[in-house]
Amino acid sequence: MLRLEDLLSDLLDALPADAGGADVGVRVLVTEVDVELPLEARIGAGGHLRASLPRGRWRSGFELPLGRLGARFTRGAP
């Protein structure tokens, strides 16, 4: 399991940021992304949330009950 902030950062890395470019004459830039995912989460030491995405579609009796994560990322000038 990852700390929530690391999970959010990894999620963003996994998303497409843009497509195309000068060689194809057009570039499409992603400016906002909404993700909605099932989530295994546990409140750990110091009250920090640790979380991960489910590892597969099939559930055994050993996984944590699923919660849900929704995040909206926006892109702009810093």
Place this chain on the structure above:
Amino acid sequence: MNPPRNTQAFPVEEFLQALTSQLDRAQDSLAVKVRAGRPLTWALKDLTLDLRVFVEVDARGRVLMRSAAPNEEGASTIHLNLTTITRPVAEENTWSAQDDTDPRSLDDFRASANIDDATQRKLEWMGIRTVGQLRQVSQQGDARRVAAMSGIPALNLQALLSASSRPAVTSLEVVSGNDGAPLLKVHGANLSEGPNPEVLLDGDIVEVLEHRPEQLLVRPREHHREGPVEVRVGAHRATGYFRLPKRDGVEP
């Protein structure tokens, strides 16, 4: 039934504070994901979380949350909606420690004002954690109204206000005067009420250069090195201990 191993219950307040700091770190981390030549940065605008937890209340009345473990039936779902807020909104809605006229914790007066756990908890629920906050609320309304609102016996509240209105020295600081001679800053509460308070260093009355309820500035005499500090305000007195750095060419 005992909770499964590896699951611990945390106060909701502690969890939310931890979550907030995690989101701050997430924002910082996203902000540095600026690709070369593409000066745009990502930010987390909204976050929703559904967490499967068990909600418990401990003996002190604190609400605790414990993550549901595998195969545990009957967990509740906590739905959290978090969004970014601007700095002015955050500042407008945040209590500023700097604005508190008396930041001493109410905890310090439990014994002298006969404050029990239940009374302190009620005050905390009202958002009152320091003497300054209690005094502000009591001045805005009056102590009897606060007592009626909170269910705290008026006598307890009066005792707390009375105990906290006595002078107290919390710390001392040596600063340099314009001529380079050391001056002593006395930090505390109720150190002045109108006329100059009387300050004694090692038994000698010294000059008070500035006086405010939360701070005094006094000029030690040449021979002063260390010893007791006594501040006399009306019929009350507060004490502390001072120690000055060695001065060149002056022997005690």
